[in-house]
Amino acid sequence: MSANALDTLWLEERKLTDLIKQPVIRGILDTLLAFAVFMGLWWVFMDPRGVLRWYTPQYGYMYIRWLLIIAIWQVYIFNFWPFKLEWMEKAHPLKKGLILIAINFAVTGLLVWVFYYNIFGKLAIPYFSWPELKKTGLSDFFSREYSSLAILMMAAIASWLSPIWPSAFENYPWHKLKQPAKGLTVFAVTFLLTTYAYLIFMHPHYRVLFYPWQEYTAAFPWWYNSFHTLSGNFNVGWIMCATVSVWLTETILERYPFRLVRSQPWRGIAGFLFILLLAFILFFSFVFFQDMVWGVSVEGAKRIMAPDWRYLHTGELAVILLTVGLVLYFYFDNWPRKFSTEVNILIRVAITIVVAVGLHWAYYKYSHQLLGTQAGYSHPQQFPMAPVILFINVMLYHNWFMDGWPGKRIKREAEAL
Amino acid sequence: MEKDFSRRSFVKGMAVGTLAGYFGAAGLSSTVFKSQLLPKEKVNLVDIGQIKGLKIKVISETSWYDNNVFLNDVKKAGGLLVNQYEIPWTREGVKAGYLGDNLGGFSTYIEAELMDGKVMKILLDSGWNPHWMDKRFKEEGIAEKLAKKEIDFQVISHEHIDHFFGIESTMRHYPDIPMYVPKGFYQDGFDLLKGKSFPKANVKNDHPHKGKVTVLDSKQVNVLYPGIALMTFDVPIILRVFGEQAFVFNVKDKGIVLVTGCCHQGIISYMEEVRKKIVGGEKIYAVQGGLHISPFEDWDPQYDDLIMAFNKYGVQKIGCNHCTGFITAEKMIKAGLPVVKGTARHMSKRDIYLGNGDELVIT
Numbered sequence: 001m002s003a004n005a006l007d008t009l010w011l012e013e014r015k016l017t018d019l020i021k022q023p024v025i026r027g028i029l030d031t032l033l034a035f036a037v038f039m040g041l042w043w044v045f046m047d048p049r050g051v052l053r054w055y056t057p058q059y060g061y062m063y064i065r066w067l068l069i070i071a072i073w074q075v076y077i078f079n080f081w082p083f084k085l086e087w088m089e090k091a092h093p094l095k096k097g098l099i100l101i102a103i104n105f106a107v108t109g110l111l112v113w114v115f116y117y118n119i120f121g122k123l124a125i126p127y128f129s130w131p132e133l134k135k136t137g138l139s140d141f142f143s144r145e146y147s148s149l150a151i152l153m154m155a156a157i158a159s160w161l162s163p164i165w166p167s168a169f170e171n172y173p174w175h176k177l178k179q180p181a182k183g184l185t186v187f188a189v190t191f192l193l194t195t196y197a198y199l200i201f202m203h204p205h206y207r208v209l210f211y212p213w214q215e216y217t218a219a220f221p222w223w224y225n226s227f228h229t230l231s232g233n234f235n236v237g238w239i240m241c242a243t244v245s246v247w248l249t250e251t252i253l254e255r256y257p258f259r260l261v262r263s264q265p266w267r268g269i270a271g272f273l274f275i276l277l278l279a280f281i282l283f284f285s286f287v288f289f290q291d292m293v294w295g296v297s298v299e300g301a302k303r304i305m306a307p308d309w310r311y312l313h314t315g316e317l318a319v320i321l322l323t324v325g326l327v328l329y330f331y332f333d334n335w336p337r338k339f340s341t342e343v344n345i346l347i348r349v350a351i352t353i354v355v356a357v358g359l360h361w362a363y364y365k366y367s368h369q370l371l372g373t374q375a376g377y378s379h380p381q382q383f384p385m386a387p388v389i390l391f392i393n394v395m396l397y398h399n400w401f402m403d404g405w406p407g408k409r410i411k412r413e414a415e416a417l
Numbered sequence: 418m419e420k421d422f423s424r425r426s427f428v429k430g431m432a433v434g435t436l437a438g439y440f441g442a443a444g445l446s447s448t449v450f451k452s453q454l455l456p457k458e459k460v461n462l463v464d465i466g467q468i469k470g471l472k473i474k475v476i477s478e479t480s481w482y483d484n485n486v487f488l489n490d491v492k493k494a495g496g497l498l499v500n501q502y503e504i505p506w507t508r509e510g511v512k513a514g515y516l517g518d519n520l521g522g523f524s525t526y527i528e529a530e531l532m533d534g535k536v537m538k539i540l541l542d543s544g545w546n547p548h549w550m551d552k553r554f555k556e557e558g559i560a561e562k563l564a565k566k567e568i569d570f571q572v573i574s575h576e577h578i579d580h581f582f583g584i585e586s587t588m589r590h591y592p593d594i595p596m597y598v599p600k601g602f603y604q605d606g607f608d609l610l611k612g613k614s615f616p617k618a619n620v621k622n623d624h625p626h627k628g629k630v631t632v633l634d635s636k637q638v639n640v641l642y643p644g645i646a647l648m649t650f651d652v653p654i655i656l657r658v659f660g661e662q663a664f665v666f667n668v669k670d671k672g673i674v675l676v677t678g679c680c681h682q683g684i685i686s687y688m689e690e691v692r693k694k695i696v697g698g699e700k701i702y703a704v705q706g707g708l709h710i711s712p713f714e715d716w717d718p719q720y721d722d723l724i725m726a727f728n729k730y731g732v733q734k735i736g737c738n739h740c741t742g743f744i745t746a747e748k749m750i751k752a753g754l755p756v757v758k759g760t761a762r763h764m765s766k767r768d769i770y771l772g773n774g775d776e777l778v779i780t
Contacts, residue, residue, distance in 0.1 A: 048499045057498060231722065299722060300685040301726075375659045381498060
């Protein structure tokens with residue numbers, strides 16, 4: 001947070017105290033706890049061998065993406081409104097967590113089932129609604145998968161654009177408004193930007209997804225000549241890198257260096273450009289690393305050699321990187337903090353990269369047995385982002401909604417003084 | 418606390434950062450840098466020899482008869498990643514099905530004439546529904562050839578339901594037939610081969626296999642006879658299947674002929690591998706079998722990438738069928754690709770590509 005920040009979140013002002021001491025022990029216990037909860041949720045909702053089996057894969061993946069963005073809206077845009085911050089300070093973390101998670105789930109369900117399936121998909125663009133697509137003669141199964149992909153992509157773009165406003169622009173120029181006016185304004189602006197971004201980056205994918213091509217309703221995939229695929233996975237890849245950049249900037253990078261810019265809107269503009277730059281560096285570097293390991297992709301090829309999968313995998317690699325960064329931030333208190341900002345950040349980045357390489361290896365080695373996902377690296381129905389983002393959701397619930405309890409709790413006023 | 422930036426230093430910093438980032442990222446991925454940094458590919462071409470000629474007969478390419486019924490089975494079970502041995506597949510009441518059964522199967526019979534005149538007889542895959550496969554094997558004389566042990570060996574392209582669950586139809590005639598399976602077969606697959614039944618998926622094999630099973634991996638080109646090879650690909654496949662293998666024949670005066678089961682590895686990837694690993698691989702004359710593009714008449718922009726790239730390989734005959742999909746065939750024909758027409762007999766729905774009972778002869 002900048003010293004001259006225009007607007008701060010309750011999350012930034014919240015003072016926490018340790019119930020279990022660091023170093024390391026609380027971090028390990030918290031990580032294991034989050035992983036156990038994730039495994040439980042995965043088994044109940046997603047696992048192809050589990051109870052509900054929503055990971056078909058797009059259907060379940062869609063919910064995971066929306067749970068994430070709703071949590072971001074709850075915390076970053078609405079600053080926990082309609083709950084009073086006094087209640088947030090005093091309520092037991094478990095009670096608070098259960099209520100906020102219930103709202104998170106309920107809003108996700110309402111958005112998907114009411115807004116997308118029955119309003120937006122019915123009255124505007126049919127591919128957002130599974131029942132509407134089915135009416136056109138598509139199979140039940142693919143109607144649901146196609147609409148899920150469209151809905152989840154809206155969430156992916158929103159998780160890049162929505163937090164930029166509170167994080168980089170500190171809600172400028174609406175920072176003086178009270179909740180819910182501030183939240184609703186920022187939500188409306190960022191959701192509008194998300195919709196425009198969706199129409200530019202993903203809608204052309206749907207021109208060529210259906211047979212015959214829907215050439216009167218969407219532009220030709222404009223990235224084809226430069227990136228050798230008609231698939232929107234090219235945009236999915238760099239947008240995911242952008243989303244990850246936002247959250248790396250917000251956590252282990254401490255909004256550095258753009259927080260040094262003196263005033264808004266320049267700080268916000270610098271933040272936006274920094275995030276975009278970091279996203280492109282991640283994206284092109286990940287494409288290059290894949291070329292190094294598997295050889296240059298081949299136009300028209302499938303699986304590991306397909307250009308569109310390589311782009312998608314940049315996003316997957318970025319999310320794995322973010323997961324490690326978030327574990328370091330949430331559970332190991334953003335270690336280290338004793339050196340200069342630059343040195344702290346460099347050490348955190350180095351740790352994150354090294355552990356992420358290990359996590360990438362472990363994911364592909366064990367996820368088939370552990371999560372019931374496809375064996376091997378590349379399959380059109382294989383999305384490591386789904387389990388990884390669900391794990392991130394669990395960490396967010398734990399830290400944002402439950403103050404990191406039972407490892408931490410909010411400092412009482414007397415303690416804070 | 419850090420000092421605030423001045424506007425001048427901010428603008429300077431952003432300009433330098435943007436340029437450095439741009440050249441760093443774009444430079445790394447540019448052709449110039451790539452050609453210097455990427456490891457050189459090892460060239461180790463295998464000469465698989467030649468054959469005189471090849472006959473490929475489609476025994477059954479109709480794996481299931483109603484896409485919606487099949488997909489509903491998958492959806493009800495929990496989607497495309499569920500284990501195929503645990504899905505209750507619909508066997509009754511399907512209007513478009515064979516005697517109401519939605520299941521058919523995939524199998525191809527191949528005769529390859531070696532340079533010394535000997536004809537190798539090969540059965541690729543064994544379908545799904547044993548009633549349907551028994552009928553087709555009988556109609557095409559395969560049952561008789563199996564019973565007389567005239568077929569030299571069987572290749573299972575991959576473990577999928579529609580290629581492997583009908584194994585009983587082969588075993589009842591020739592239980593000790595030599596068999597090749599790709600690396601990646603699950604224990605369930607070997608158990609089915611040995612006679613285990615899977616009641617939930619309604620699959621059984623009352624005639625356990627007693628012959629030799631050879632598991633082939635992707636480390637090398639597996640030359641079986643002069644001019645006949647199998648290539649294995651480590652590919653993840655839906656319904657918890659892994660690994661597929663496909664044929665490479667080198668026909669004298671024609672060139673390479675690729676014969677596939679489903680080609681989950683992707684036809685472009687397959688042709689690229691052949692180009693890289695096999696002498697004469699740059700001249701691919703024909704492709705036959707399932708190309709796994711739009712098996713459910715679904716679509717993905719990636720499939721258009723494939724069709725647009727296919728023309729660059731100069732293939733003379735495309736004897737596709739099965740999981741290639743009708744939408745794909747229509748698009749391929751529109752793109753000028755030489756798709757071989759079929760006759761739409763024996764429950765094959767359209768003549769747009771090779772169907773049940775159709776033959777591709779290359780001499």
